[in-house]
Amino acid sequence: MKLKMILAALVVLSLSSSGAFAQAGTPITSIPSWEVASEFNDSANPSGVWSYCTKLTTFATSCSPLSAPYAEMYDPTDIVGWTDPTGSGATIAHNVHPVPFTTSNPYPITVPAHALAMSPGAGGQYAVLRFKAPAKGSYKISGQFYVLDATNFGPGVYWNTTDVEIVKNSTTSVFSSTTDYLFGLKWTSFTSKTVVMNTGDTLDFQVGYGSNGNNYFDTDGLNAVIEKIK
Ligand SMILES: [Ca+2]
Secondary structure (H helix, E strand, O other): OHHHHHHHHHHHHHHHHHHHHHHHOOOOOOOOEEEOOOOOOOOOOOEOOEEEEEEOOOOOOOOEEOOEEEEOOOOOOOEEEEEOOOOOOOEEEEEOOOOOEEOOOOOOOEEOOOOEEEEOOOOOOEEEEEEEOOOOEEEEEEEEEEEOOOOEOOOOOOEOEEEEEEEEOOOEEEEEEEEEHHHOEOEEEEEEEEEEEOOOOEEEEEEEOOOOOOOOOOOEEEEEEEEEOO
């Protein structure tokens, strides 16, 4: 009797293991996807689905190219990207290295490997990273804005405060939040936001100078994956 039970158990194990094997053989469907930081192009703007620009208000319809090459003053070969040619300070740059890099300016920040660093302008000009939909469909967006500059002079002085948004076609809010380093808002995540877009529709990932009305230490990082799910 015991032997029969053991044999039965072996048969069940054998069946379930062959079932698992069959599942492992199921073809995997490839989903087109993009990632903001790893695909950042510091030598061409626009670049494929991406462009880098600046706007004056959250829903401004005009977004002027960040057409001036940017090289961080103290580390000009390490942190590079694009900045506002008018000199507002609106900038999108990245760490060119495959390892974290700490800047050598008087208020250093550590930028993770290949990470983006987005800074708004002194007059509230947004740093905008724009995705242009290559085809009609549903797109899923996941990621986060996070404080990169942790310099903090305490209440009433200066620290990172930013407003961060994802805006479709300059008119529709997909995500809206803030960072505030002193009050513990060190990152803000967006997960599985689904957006239906036509070919050529735009999604703007943008950083503004937040509620305190200045851009001191307002550099944020951004990670975001966009997947075309149908
Ligand atoms: Ca601010």
